[in-house]
Amino acid sequence: MSVLLINGSPHPKGCTYTALSAVAEQLEKNGLTTTMLQVGAKPVRGCIACGKCAEDGHCVFTDDPVNEAVDLLREAEALVVGAPVHYAGPCASACALLDRMFFRKSGPYAHKPAAAVVSCRRGGASASFDRLNKYFTIARMPVVSSQYWNSVHGNTPDEVRQDREGLQIMRTLGNNMAWLVRCIAAGKAAGIAPPAPEAWEPTNFIR
């Protein structure tokens, strides 16, 4: 059973990575395997709303990690997305990646547990956390909680390591996610299937 962790930060070993690593360590202690995808410092385009992804489930742009993220999540049992806070929201490249990773591609993600983790120097953590959770809750993904809203504080990995409560929140999140992944696997083995979706009733308020 594997969990995909996406580090949305341009810093591959920065504060967000430090938080995600604490979650990953706990997942592994619980017997799960983990894969960390780095968004990195290269440009990630925004969604151009061409709708081509509806045809084959992949993005037309192939020069950034979006399609790799799509394929990795299809294989994984659960997802953790981490992002640094930039101007009180998740950083732009993380949002660009998630917009394109989720738009018209999220059917196969349904019922996979998911969680967001944010890293900030001082403020904007809970607004960023809320924004990231929106991707999961529109995609029928159960959101895994911890003992507080999932954030760490610090401007360097060393400072994050001093945020003892923040790291405890990450460990609790890892334990809770491992437990839910195991519960879902046990449910499947016992014949409990996820609920089938209703046919979509698109209702646009154009009158």
Ligand SMILES: Cc1cc2nc3c(=O)[nH]c(=O)nc-3n(C[C@H](O)[C@H](O)[C@H](O)COP(=O)(O)O)c2cc1C
């Ligand atoms: C463009 C930019 C905007 C930022 N805005 C905020 C902010 O609104 N609130 C905050 O607390 N920190 C802000 N920061 C600091 C980062 O959130 C903080 O350093 C973060 O922990 C870095 O994580 P990373 O090492 O994973 O990139 C900002 C940093 C940058 C580069």
